[in-house]
Amino acid sequence: MPDLVQFAQSLVNGVGVGLIYGLVGIGFCVIYNASGIVNFAQGVFVMLGGMVCHALLSKLGLPMIVAAVLTVPIVALAGLAIEFLVVRPMWDRGAALFAIILATLATQIAIERLTILTLGDQPRTYPEFTLGGPLKLGSIAISYQLFWILGCGSLMVVLLWLFFTRTTAGRALRACSQNREAAALLGIPVSRMLMLSFALSAGLGAVAGILVTPMQVTAYNIGTPFGVNGFIAAIIGGFGSAAGALAGGVLLGVLQALAIVLLGAGFKNVAALSVLLIVLFLFPSGIFAALQGSKGH
Amino acid sequence: MSASPPPLIEARDLAASYGRVQALKPTSLSVAEGELVTVLGPNGAGKSTMLRAMMRLTSASGRVLFRGRDITGLSTHDRAKEGIILVMEGRGLFSQMTVRENLVLGAYTLTGDETVDGRLDGVFRLFPRLKERYEQVAGSLSGGEQQMLAVGRAIMAKPKLLMLDEPSLGLAPRVASEILETLGELNRQGLGILLVEQKAPQALRLAQRVYVLSLGGIVAELPASEIKSHHDLSRYYLH
Numbered sequence: 001m002p003d004l005v006q007f008a009q010s011l012v013n014g015v016g017v018g019l020i021y022g023l024v025g026i027g028f029c030v031i032y033n034a035s036g037i038v039n040f041a042q043g044v045f046v047m048l049g050g051m052v053c054h055a056l057l058s059k060l061g062l063p064m065i066v067a068a069v070l071t072v073p074i075v076a077l078a079g080l081a082i083e084f085l086v087v088r089p090m091w092d093r094g095a096a097l098f099a100i101i102l103a104t105l106a107t108q109i110a111i112e113r114l115t116i117l118t119l120g121d122q123p124r125t126y127p128e129f130t131l132g133g134p135l136k137l138g139s140i141a142i143s144y145q146l147f148w149i150l151g152c153g154s155l156m157v158v159l160l161w162l163f164f165t166r167t168t169a170g171r172a173l174r175a176c177s178q179n180r181e182a183a184a185l186l187g188i189p190v191s192r193m194l195m196l197s198f199a200l201s202a203g204l205g206a207v208a209g210i211l212v213t214p215m216q217v218t219a220y221n222i223g224t225p226f227g228v229n230g231f232i233a234a235i236i237g238g239f240g241s242a243a244g245a246l247a248g249g250v251l252l253g254v255l256q257a258l259a260i261v262l263l264g265a266g267f268k269n270v271a272a273l274s275v276l277l278i279v280l281f282l283f284p285s286g287i288f289a290a291l292q293g294s295k296g297h
Numbered sequence: 298m299s300a301s302p303p304p305l306i307e308a309r310d311l312a313a314s315y316g317r318v319q320a321l322k323p324t325s326l327s328v329a330e331g332e333l334v335t336v337l338g339p340n341g342a343g344k345s346t347m348l349r350a351m352m353r354l355t356s357a358s359g360r361v362l363f364r365g366r367d368i369t370g371l372s373t374h375d376r377a378k379e380g381i382i383l384v385m386e387g388r389g390l391f392s393q394m395t396v397r398e399n400l401v402l403g404a405y406t407l408t409g410d411e412t413v414d415g416r417l418d419g420v421f422r423l424f425p426r427l428k429e430r431y432e433q434v435a436g437s438l439s440g441g442e443q444q445m446l447a448v449g450r451a452i453m454a455k456p457k458l459l460m461l462d463e464p465s466l467g468l469a470p471r472v473a474s475e476i477l478e479t480l481g482e483l484n485r486q487g488l489g490i491l492l493v494e495q496k497a498p499q500a501l502r503l504a505q506r507v508y509v510l511s512l513g514g515i516v517a518e519l520p521a522s523e524i525k526s527h528h529d530l531s532r533y534y535l536h
Contacts, residue, residue, distance in 0.1 A: 168405065171394075171398055171401065171402055172402065172405065174391070174394065174398075175391050175394070175402050178391045178392065178393055178394070179389055179390075179391060181354055181373075181385070181389065182385060182389030182390070182391065183391075183402075184354070184372075184373040184374045184377070185352060185354075185373060185374075185377055185382065185383050185385065185389065186374075186377055186382075186402055186403060186405050186406070186450070186454065187374050187375075187377035187378045187405045187406035187454065188374055188402070188405055189372075189374045190374065
């Protein structure tokens with residue numbers, strides 16, 4: 001039976017990785033809201049975030065902050081490339097959404113294979129942003145990187161909130177998510193909004209990848225688990241809601257960490273998928289959407 | 298002798314189909330600068346399809362000219378940028394956004410010296426109720442207030458042509474009358490309006506010209522003042 005310290009430690013770790021799932025989940029929501037597309041290549045942006053940042057650090061010898069700041073637009077460009085080369089040709093031809101969603105899944109696999117061919121299959125990592133940790137609170141050790149994840153994750157949510165509520169582009173993106181025809185009738189270029197959503201979503205994935213790599217290595221195949229868990233986080237939160245996805249991510253991360261401590265590492269994914277099934281059974285539109293619905297009545 | 302100016306908007310042989318069903322037979326119509334034109338027709342006559350085709354929301358054959366310039370190749374949002382604003386049937390509001398956000402988005406294409414605040418003042422003069430509901434979520438407004446918001450949002454764009462698809466549908470007669478009166482006021486200020494209605498004696502009183510659409514094609518075009526002399530039309534549309 002785990003002691004209290006183990007319990008608390010796993011909770012702390014769960015919150016950290018859960019915030020990462022939350023960021024990936026928000027990435028899913030941004031694209032889904034703008035287009036109705038579930039981008040199954042979302043996890044790839046997390047992998048690329050870590051890989052690109054590692055390359056900038058090791059190959060160019062850039063300082064951490066510079067490498068991190070440069071990584072985001074580079075991965076955002078990858079997002080734009082996926083939109084331009086994979087999604088747009090199908091979107092413009094009026095392809096069914098499920099076909100576009102399958103194409104994003106194929107893109108994820110293709111990018112993973114390309115990464116093996118170009119960068120190899122070895123895992124990579126880089127030092128935590130603040131050295132000298134972990135912080136000791138009694139018997140509980142908290143990595144400084146966790147504070148970076150908490151800080152940057154919170155900052156991302158605030159920036160996204162400001163973007164969606166205070167800027168014309170953000171409002172236009174929300175308008176597209178609610179009624180694309182009505183948005184176009186007001187002069188909003190809906191297809192350009194789709195591009196913007198891919199760039200934004202890829203940037204968010206990159207931030208997640210940059211932050212998580214010092215705690216968990218990055219490798220060509222980490223995109224799939226992060227993508228799946230981010231997807232579950234988004235569903236728990238009521239697909240489409242950024243705050244819901246973040247809350248869903250933290251809930252999922254904590255439950256996974258507890259499952260590992262209480263039941264063993266083999267139960268991590270069992271816990272994630274069980275949570276997904278239970279949430280879908282009890283709240284088909286997600287916990288967050290259900291809570292908002294009950295507030296409204 | 299100077300040549301007459303081109304119409305504000307002109308549809309030439311506009312036709313649209315849904316699968317094998319032809320919803321709109323080749324149809325031509327026009328609205329002059331500052332004119333209010335009403336299109337009447339029963340349910341299923343092709344009125345909404347015609348408006349959708351004019352905004353390229355539905356693929357269609359034929360041509361659309363705006364102030365004499367062919368805009369057939371322009372996308373929906375580029376037509377809106379030209380100043381052609383359509384208030385859809387069902388209003389097309391962003392129901393989870395506030396009245397303020399809906400109105401501000403209406404000014405998305407606004408350029409030049411006009412400010413969003415200036416346009417808002419104009420909208421509030423026409424619909425003071427919207428000012429009272431400014432921070433309220435659009436989906437929580439009454440039907441009449443939603444229609445006011447839809448028209449107000451369209452005006453935010455400073456349109457050159459305003460097209461409306463059955464703005465009085467589902468509204469209490471008093472509210473519908475208020476909205477139509479506002480449209481009349483906008484028209485008196487020089488705004489070109491294309492108003493589609495099923496049956497609307499008041500819309501006819503406001504209009505200078507009327508098209509009657511039936512079974513996907515125009516069956517009559519006449520000055521609004523003459524509709525009384527057409528026994529069948531006046532019996533169906535004026536009572």
